[in-house]
Every structure is written in C-alpha cells, then in structure tokens.
Amino acid sequence: MSTAIDGNDSQNRHALLWFIACIGVLAIQVITQHLMGRIWICDCGYVKLFEPVVKSSGNSQHIADWYTPSHIIHGFLFYGLSHLLLRGKPLSAKLFLAMVIESAWxxxxxxxxxxxxxxxxxxxxxxxxxxILNSTMDTLAMVAGFIFAARMPVWLTVTIAIAFELFTGWLIRDNLTLNVLMLVWPLDAVREWQAGI
Known part of the structure; x- marks a missing residue:
C-alpha cells in the first residue's frame, strides 16, 4: 500500500513541476514582449473586458475580442497534438508543450x-x-480550450470549433482558418470579401 501512496506522491510532484514550468513559460512570454517594447495595456489608458470592433485601435489590446475563439481552438488543436506526441505522459506535461507552442507564436x-x-x-x-495583456489572455484562452478538449468528448470539441469558425467567419469575415490562409498564402478574392468589396 505504501508503494501505491509513494507512486501517487511522485506523480503529484511531477504534475506540480510541469505546472510550475507552464507558469514559467507564460512569464517568459510576458518578459520577452516587455523587452520587445510591447505596451502593457491599450494605449487608450483603460482596460475593457471585450473589444467588439475588429477594425479599431482597441482590437488585440483588451482582455478579449473576436479573435479569442481562435485561441480557444488553438487549445483544442494543441491538446490533440500533445495527445498524439506524448501518450502516457501526464496532462500537465501535455499542457507544457501547448504552452511552449502558443507562447512562441x-x-x-x-x-x-x-x-x-x-x-x-x-x-x-x-x-x-x-x-501584453491581450497576448497573455490569448494564451490563457488557449489553456481553457486545452483543458476543455482534455475533459470533453471529441465530437463536442470538434462541433464547438466548427461553430466558432462559422460564427466568426460570418460575423467579422475572419477566423482561424482564414487568418492562417491569408498569412501563409494570401488570396485577393478572400481579401476583397473580407474588406466587403
């Protein structure tokens, strides 16, 4: 019995170390962005819970915006990737991999x-x-998506991802799929549609 307890204590210690490492990754992200000269909050001088206007100086400056669902989907995707690459490893180790990818991005x-x-x-x-506030919250949105994907059925995670993509695509003419496409391989037709031309 004591062997089982010792094994659980060891697993808990490893999970705690991975969790501390995740916090360290987020701290490195924040410090690096500060050293890059990024502003801490919107230069408007205040913080909003949600910025509803995409084509505004407040977009990507506050706690959340219409790109927050894309970061939640990052969490879904990174959970899937870490599940494939780190089979048998604790969830905290998988989260560490997701944090490294998201923070690097x-x-x-x-x-x-x-x-x-x-x-x-x-x-x-x-x-x-x-x-820096918005970037940090984007990473935490990824963490929320990651934890959701780890706890919920795959079909539900996929359904929510598709719903997010369709809704933001309809509402703001942009989403994770279009964002990646236009960053990697820009298409004039898509740019014109997004601009409402």
Missing amino acids: EIAENTPMIINRYRSATISLDYFGDS
Whole structure:
C-alpha cells in the first residue's frame, strides 16, 4: 500500500513541476514582449473586458475580442497534438508543450516581420501588434480550450470549433482558418470579401 501512496506522491510532484514550468513559460512570454517594447495595456489608458470592433485601435489590446475563439481552438488543436506526441505522459506535461507552442507564436506574432505581414497580406491595416495583456489572455484562452478538449468528448470539441469558425467567419469575415490562409498564402478574392468589396 505504501508503494501505491509513494507512486501517487511522485506523480503529484511531477504534475506540480510541469505546472510550475507552464507558469514559467507564460512569464517568459510576458518578459520577452516587455523587452520587445510591447505596451502593457491599450494605449487608450483603460482596460475593457471585450473589444467588439475588429477594425479599431482597441482590437488585440483588451482582455478579449473576436479573435479569442481562435485561441480557444488553438487549445483544442494543441491538446490533440500533445495527445498524439506524448501518450502516457501526464496532462500537465501535455499542457507544457501547448504552452511552449502558443507562447512562441504570441512572441513571433508581435515581431515587426509578422505585424508587417498581417498589414500587407490581410485586411488588418490597423494592426500594430497585441498589448501584453491581450497576448497573455490569448494564451490563457488557449489553456481553457486545452483543458476543455482534455475533459470533453471529441465530437463536442470538434462541433464547438466548427461553430466558432462559422460564427466568426460570418460575423467579422475572419477566423482561424482564414487568418492562417491569408498569412501563409494570401488570396485577393478572400481579401476583397473580407474588406466587403
């Protein structure tokens, strides 16, 4: 019996270490963005729970916006990836992998190269990068999606992902799929549709 208890204690310690490592990754993301000169909050001087206007200077500056569902879907996808790559590993180790990927993207997304790519290849002409607050909340939205996918049936996770994509595609003419497409392989027809031309 003591062997089983010792085994559980060891698993709990490992899970705690992975969780601490996840917090460390988020801290590195925040510190790196600060050193890159990113602003902490919207330069408007206040914080909103949700920014409803996509083509505005407040987009990607506050706690949430219409791109938050894309980050939740990141969590769904990263859970699937980590489940394939880290079979038999604890959930906290899988979350660590997801955090590394998401944080790396959040840092890359706010480099001049990617910001300029968004501005030249997509309809995001007013995009100047995320505030540190928004970027941090994007990562936490990914964590929420990851945990949801880990706990819920696959069919429900896939259904919600499709619903998010369809809803944001209809509402703001953008979503994760279109965002990736236009960043990697911009199409004039899609750009014109997104611009409402």
